Amino acid sequence: MPGIIERYRERLPFASGDPVISLQEGSTPLILAERLSEKAGVEVWLKIEGANPTGSFKDRGMTCAVSAAVREGAEAVICASTGNTAASAAAYAARAGLRGAVIVPEGKIATGKLAQALIHGARVVALRGNFDEALRLVRELVHRHPISLVNSVNDFRIEGQKTAAFEIVEDLAGELDALCIPVGNAGNITSYWKGFQEILPPTHQPRMCGFQAAGAAPLVHGKPVEHPETVASAIRIGNPARWEEAMDAMTSSGGTVKAVTDAEILAAYRLLASAEGVFCEPASAASVAGLLTHGAGEGVRRVVCVLTGHGLKDPQTALEHAGAVVPCDPELSAIERAVLR
Numbered sequence: 001m002p003g004i005i006e007r008y009r010e011r012l013p014f015a016s017g018d019p020v021i022s023l024q025e026g027s028t029p030l031i032l033a034e035r036l037s038e039k040a041g042v043e044v045w046l047k048i049e050g051a052n053p054t055g056s057f058k059d060r061g062m063t064c065a066v067s068a069a070v071r072e073g074a075e076a077v078i079c080a081s082t083g084n085t086a087a088s089a090a091a092y093a094a095r096a097g098l099r100g101a102v103i104v105p106e107g108k109i110a111t112g113k114l115a116q117a118l119i120h121g122a123r124v125v126a127l128r129g130n131f132d133e134a135l136r137l138v139r140e141l142v143h144r145h146p147i148s149l150v151n152s153v154n155d156f157r158i159e160g161q162k163t164a165a166f167e168i169v170e171d172l173a174g175e176l177d178a179l180c181i182p183v184g185n186a187g188n189i190t191s192y193w194k195g196f197q198e199i200l201p202p203t204h205q206p207r208m209c210g211f212q213a214a215g216a217a218p219l220v221h222g223k224p225v226e227h228p229e230t231v232a233s234a235i236r237i238g239n240p241a242r243w244e245e246a247m248d249a250m251t252s253s254g255g256t257v258k259a260v261t262d263a264e265i266l267a268a269y270r271l272l273a274s275a276e277g278v279f280c281e282p283a284s285a286a287s288v289a290g291l292l293t294h295g296a297g298e299g300v301r302r303v304v305c306v307l308t309g310h311g312l313k314d315p316q317t318a319l320e321h322a323g324a325v326v327p328c329d330p331e332l333s334a335i336e337r338a339v340l341r
């Protein structure tokens with residue numbers, strides 16, 4: 001499959017001669033989760049966004065944001081990030097031959113994401129502050145310098161990310177009742193809603209069910225959270241940039257925004273890995289935790305849960321919440337005891 005700009009060019013703001021910076025993102029698997037369906041009492045499909053080139057859905061938006069930056073003649077791109085935007089921006093900047101700078105909250109980013117941003121050659125700046133402060137600062141910075149901002153406040157990001165909705169509609173022939181999705185800065189739920197509205201008739205829109213971590217749930221409380229805290233670092237955000245649009249998506253679709261605790265997130269995270277063979281990162285599991293805890297609404301039969309990022313991004317959390325390694329002497333009887341126990 002080509003990348004999303006080539007696959008969906010007629011629905012994206014790119015003409016045929018425009019530069020395209022792509023790693024063949026998109027066209028990710030949508031898989032039926034039978035055990036989870038049984039547990040949830042509805043048919044559950046998983047959109048595996050961790051299968052994108054840098055391991056998260058951010059690549060869909062980044063191919064568009066970086067291609068547009070090249071078209072505009074930018075020399076560098078910058079973002080504030082809880083990790084995945086940084087990894088993606090760094091990779092696409094490298095591919096485009098642009099300089100990349102990423103501002104991350106110090107000590108609050110998963111190991112894999114940090115490794116990605118660094119190995120792709122981005123300048124990684126650890127801010128002694130949280131994501132919301134980082135975003136505020138980069139927005140000021142790009143007013144003063146000719147650097148392209150590739151956070152989801154950039155409309156090209158929304159355009160690219162809406163293509164995931166197109167893929168789901170194609171794969172399910174337009175038949176889905178609800179979408180469950182984690183919400184952090186609220187760009188992705190905005191993107192899906194835009195995508196669905198562009199290709200489905202108004203009577204056929206799925207309910208948009210957004211889930212936030214309980215310690216970082218500004219949309220649920222109706223006010224910013226000053227010190228957001230959750231194990232799901234990708235959605236540790238207290239003041240979402242796409243606040244109004246996300247609320248509009250959920251209200252106009254008859255959906256909801258609800259909170260899930262870290263314990264619920266981690267239970268869903270382990271369940272996906274052990275019962276479905278799908279390893280996502282903690283933030284991604286908020287979609288499934290939300291479905292299991294709150295349901296997706298009356299009359300809903302088929303649900304798509306968006307698994308936004310790959311589990312390998314955050315090996316630390318996996319090791320902390322999985323079983324222990326079994327030590328063993330190099331003897332047959334010992335191996336037997338260790339394996340068959």
Ligand SMILES: *Cc1c(COP(=O)(O)O)cnc(C)c1O
Pocket residue numbers: 056058084085152182183184185186187188189234235281283284308309310
């Ligand atoms: C960015 C991200 C989110 C949140 O998406 P928003 O557009 O900020 O709401 C959720 N999960 C993962 C893995 C992410 O990288």
